[in-house]
Amino acid sequence: MVLGGAVNWTxxxxxxxxxxxxxxxxxxRALLGKGANPxxxxxxxxxxxxxxxxxxxxxxxxxxxxxxxxxxxxxxxxETIFHLAAQADVIFANEHPSNAYSVxxxxxxxxxxxxRRIKPGAMVVIASSDKAxxxxxxxxxxxxxxxxGRNPYDCSKSCADLVALSYLHTFGLNVAITRCGNIYGGxxxxxxxxxxxxxxxxLRGQTPVIYGCGTxxxxxxxxxxxxxxxxxxxxxxxxxxxxxxxxxxxxxxRMIETICRIMGVPVHVQTLNNRQGMIxxxxxxxxxxxxxxxxxxxYTLEDGLRKTIEWYRSYLA
Numbered sequence: 001m002v003l004g005g006a007v008n009w010t011x012x013x014x015x016x017x018x019x020x021x022x023x024x025x026x027x028x029r030a031l032l033g034k035g036a037n038p039x040x041x042x043x044x045x046x047x048x049x050x051x052x053x054x055x056x057x058x059x060x061x062x063x064x065x066x067x068x069x070x071x072x073x074x075x076x077x078x079e080t081i082f083h084l085a086a087q088a089d090v091i092f093a094n095e096h097p098s099n100a101y102s103v104x105x106x107x108x109x110x111x112x113x114x115x116r117r118i119k120p121g122a123m124v125v126i127a128s129s130d131k132a133x134x135x136x137x138x139x140x141x142x143x144x145x146x147x148x149g150r151n152p153y154d155c156s157k158s159c160a161d162l163v164a165l166s167y168l169h170t171f172g173l174n175v176a177i178t179r180c181g182n183i184y185g186g187x188x189x190x191x192x193x194x195x196x197x198x199x200x201x202x203l204r205g206q207t208p209v210i211y212g213c214g215t216x217x218x219x220x221x222x223x224x225x226x227x228x229x230x231x232x233x234x235x236x237x238x239x240x241x242x243x244x245x246x247x248x249x250x251x252x253x254r255m256i257e258t259i260c261r262i263m264g265v266p267v268h269v270q271t272l273n274n275r276q277g278m279i280x281x282x283x284x285x286x287x288x289x290x291x292x293x294x295x296x297x298x299y300t301l302e303d304g305l306r307k308t309i310e311w312y313r314s315y316l317a
C-alpha cells in the first residue's frame with residue numbers, strides 16, 4: 001500500500017541502526033547527499049565512523065536497549081527510521097543461534113516498541129531479506145510467499161519480518177519492509193561472502209573458492225540499487241513488504257565466471273563443498289515495487305560488478 005508522495009530530505013532527522021554495515025554506509029552517504037541529518041546507532045568503531053564523524057550524530061549502543069532508543073527518538077526528534085542492525089553472518093548464526101535470535105528479533109521488537117511509545121507517526125523502513133522466505137520451492141518469491149525460515153539465520157529474519165508486520169497491523173505504525181536479494185558492493189569486508197572473497201582472491205593471484213556445489217542460485221542485487229529501494233519506500237510513504245531484486249536467478253559458479261571475465265583472468269575455481277544448510281535456489285519477483293513505487297534497478301549485474309571490483313582494487317591497493 002502506498003499513501004504519500006516524495007520526501008524532501010533537506011534537514012530531515014533520520015535515524016539509522018546498523019549504519020556500519022554495507023547497506024548502512026551507502027545509505028548514510030546517500031542521505032547526506034540529499035541534505036538529511038542522520039543519527040547513527042553503532043555498536044563497534046569502524047573506519048566509516050571517521051568518515052561520518054563530522055557530519056552525523058553518532059551514538060554507541062545496542063539495538064536491544066529500548067530505553068536508549070526511546071531517548072534517541074525523543075531527543076533528536078526523529079522523523080524517519082531505517083532499521084538495518086542485525087546479526088547478518090549466516091555461519092555465525094548457525095553456530096550461535098541465541099545471539100541471532102536475540103539481536104535480529106528482539107532488536108526489532110525494541111525498536112518498534114520505542115517507536116510505538118515515543119514516535120508513533122514516524123516512518124519506519126525495516127530491513128528483512130529474501131532469506132525470510134526460507135528454502136521455499138515457490139519461485140520466484142512474491143510478497144505472498146509464506147515466511148518459512150528453518151535454519152537460525154533464516155528463521156530470525158522470518159520472525160523479525162512478522163514482528164514488523166504485527167506492529168503495522170496491530171498498532172498502525174508506518175512500517176515498510178524490504179526483502180532484497182543477495183546484496184553485494186564495495187565496502188563489504190565480510191571475506192566469507194562470495195563477491196568480496198572472489199575479488200580479493202583474484203587480485204592476489206589466488207584461485208576463487210566455492211563453499212557449496214556451485215549450482216546454488218541467487219538473485220544478486222547491487223548495493224546502490226538497494227539504497228535506492230530503501231529510499232523509495234520512505235519517499236513514497238509505503239506500507240508493508242516489498243521485494244527488491246534484479247529478478248535474475250544466477251548460479252554461484254556463473255557469478256564467479258562473470259567476475260573472472262570482467263577482471264580479465266582465466267576461470268579456475270576450487271570447489272570445497274563444505275558448507276551445509278545452504279538454500280538451493282532463490283529468486284525474487286519485484287513487480288509489486290515496480291508497479292506501486294515506480295521503482296526499477298539502475299545497474300545491470302555487470303555494471304554493479306565493475307563498480308564493486310574497482311572499489312576493492314582501490315581499497316586493497
